[in-house]
Amino acid sequence: MSSAGCSGNAASNVADPRVIALTAIVMTAFAGNSLLARAGLLSGQIGADAFTAIRLCSGAITLILLLASRGGRFRLRRVHLWTGLMLLVYAACFSRAYMEIDTATGALVLFAAVQLTMLGAARLRGEHFGRQRTAGIGLAAAAVSWLLWPGQARVSVSGVLTMAGSGLAWGFYSLAGRTSREPPLVTTTASFAIAAVPALVLAAPQLRSVYPTGAMYAVASGALTSALGYALWYAVLPRLSRTIAATVQLTVPVIAAAMGILILAEPLSSRLPPAATATLVGLWLATRAASPQTPARAMSSGEATSLTGSATPR
Numbered sequence: 001m002s003s004a005g006c007s008g009n010a011a012s013n014v015a016d017p018r019v020i021a022l023t024a025i026v027m028t029a030f031a032g033n034s035l036l037a038r039a040g041l042l043s044g045q046i047g048a049d050a051f052t053a054i055r056l057c058s059g060a061i062t063l064i065l066l067l068a069s070r071g072g073r074f075r076l077r078r079v080h081l082w083t084g085l086m087l088l089v090y091a092a093c094f095s096r097a098y099m100e101i102d103t104a105t106g107a108l109v110l111f112a113a114v115q116l117t118m119l120g121a122a123r124l125r126g127e128h129f130g131r132q133r134t135a136g137i138g139l140a141a142a143a144v145s146w147l148l149w150p151g152q153a154r155v156s157v158s159g160v161l162t163m164a165g166s167g168l169a170w171g172f173y174s175l176a177g178r179t180s181r182e183p184p185l186v187t188t189t190a191s192f193a194i195a196a197v198p199a200l201v202l203a204a205p206q207l208r209s210v211y212p213t214g215a216m217y218a219v220a221s222g223a224l225t226s227a228l229g230y231a232l233w234y235a236v237l238p239r240l241s242r243t244i245a246a247t248v249q250l251t252v253p254v255i256a257a258a259m260g261i262l263i264l265a266e267p268l269s270s271r272l273p274p275a276a277t278a279t280l281v282g283l284w285l286a287t288r289a290a291s292p293q294t295p296a297r298a299m300s301s302g303e304a305t306s307l308t309g310s311a312t313p314r
Contacts, residue, residue: 022236023248029229031255034107036221037098039264046206046214048095053196053203054215056091058222060192066231067189074190079180083187084194086173091195092202093166100159103260104268105147107253108276109160112144113167114174115283121175136285143278147271155269184234192227246287250280 040046046054067073098106119137123129129137147155173191180187200207237245253276260266 016239019236019239022232023240026229026233026236027248027251028255029225029232031107031252031259032225033094033221033229034098034103034110034256035259035263036217036225037095038103038106038260038266040214040217040221041095041098042264043211043214043217045211046218047203047209048099048206049092049199049203050206050210051214051218051221052088052091052095053199053207054210054218055095055222055226056088056192056196056199058219059227060189060196060222062223062227063185063189063192063230066227067185070185072183072186074182074186074193076190076194077180079176080187080190080194083173083176083180083191086169086176087191088195088199089169090166090173091199093162093169097159097163097166100156101163102266103264104253104257104266104272104276105155105160106163107256107260108147108272108279109144109163110167110170111249111253112140112279112283113164114171115287116141117168117171118174119286121171132288133286136282136287138282140279140282140286143275143282147275147279185231188230247284250284253280 037051040051041048094106094110097110101109116137119133177184177187240248257268257272257276261268
């Protein structure tokens with residue numbers, strides 16, 4: 001099929017109400033990870049390391065069952081050791097950061113860190129950055145810096161740096177996934193299974209003091225908004241053009257912020273709306289500058305989570 005034909009099919013699929021609904025559900029699920037982590041940790045009924053361990057374990061179990069139901073299985077490969085390690089670092093930093101920063105700030109910093117990591121990797125590979133892409137990266141970086149600049153709105157610097165580390169790890173996870181020729185669900189399942197083991201060891205002291213409500217938040221994050229969210233995203237991706245797939249991911253920090261304000265009653269700082277707007281516009285410019293109008297076909301794990309530099313943290 002020609003490129004023009006593929007683009008036309010992808011464009012017509014986007015207008016399909018079912019595709020729109022499924023995409024909205026996936027973006028809400030990804031944003032829900034931030035909400036569930038923040039809510040669980042704020043409840044005081046689970047520690048950050050315990051949340052990470054239960055999230056990864058429940059996600060691994062769900063993915064293994066889902067893969068088995070489709071007649072699939074995975075074999076541990078060398079690349080899985082690296083992707084599993086990066087997934088562990090991402091999840092551990094994610095949980096610890098939400099002990100210190102609110103849902104909206106965390107989601108924005110995480111998303112920006114992932115995007116900038118992917119764009120930085122592209123530049124190191126020798127990819128040329130035009131004016132639009134350079135301007136977009138500069139705008140996004142300046143907006144996040146302004147958000148963190150000392151002033152009336154006080155943001156935990158350690159919390160932000162920890163969340164940035166989480167985004168960096170997810171970016172490396174996506175880059176490593178590009179070397180895998182397996183179906184994305186297989187690589188994701190293997191990565192979760194590997195990451196869950198050291199997560200349990202690290203969380204052992206906290207697991208004894210986990211309350212049912214705290215555990216429920218972690219299980220929901222692992223099984224529903226992570227594992228099932230991934231599976232649904234991989235199913236929807238082939239029906240979206242790369243530009244659309246990259247652009248819709250920009251809604252995740254916005255949805256997460258709205259959830260934090262409406263559900264957790266978190267305050268909205270005066271700096272967050274303009275900083276978030278500038279960051280997302282900058283990232284949109286940077287990713288759109290390199291996003292071809294071709295469908296997001298069935299990809300490797302890294303490609304599926306990294307459409308022309310746009311990777312959605314789960």
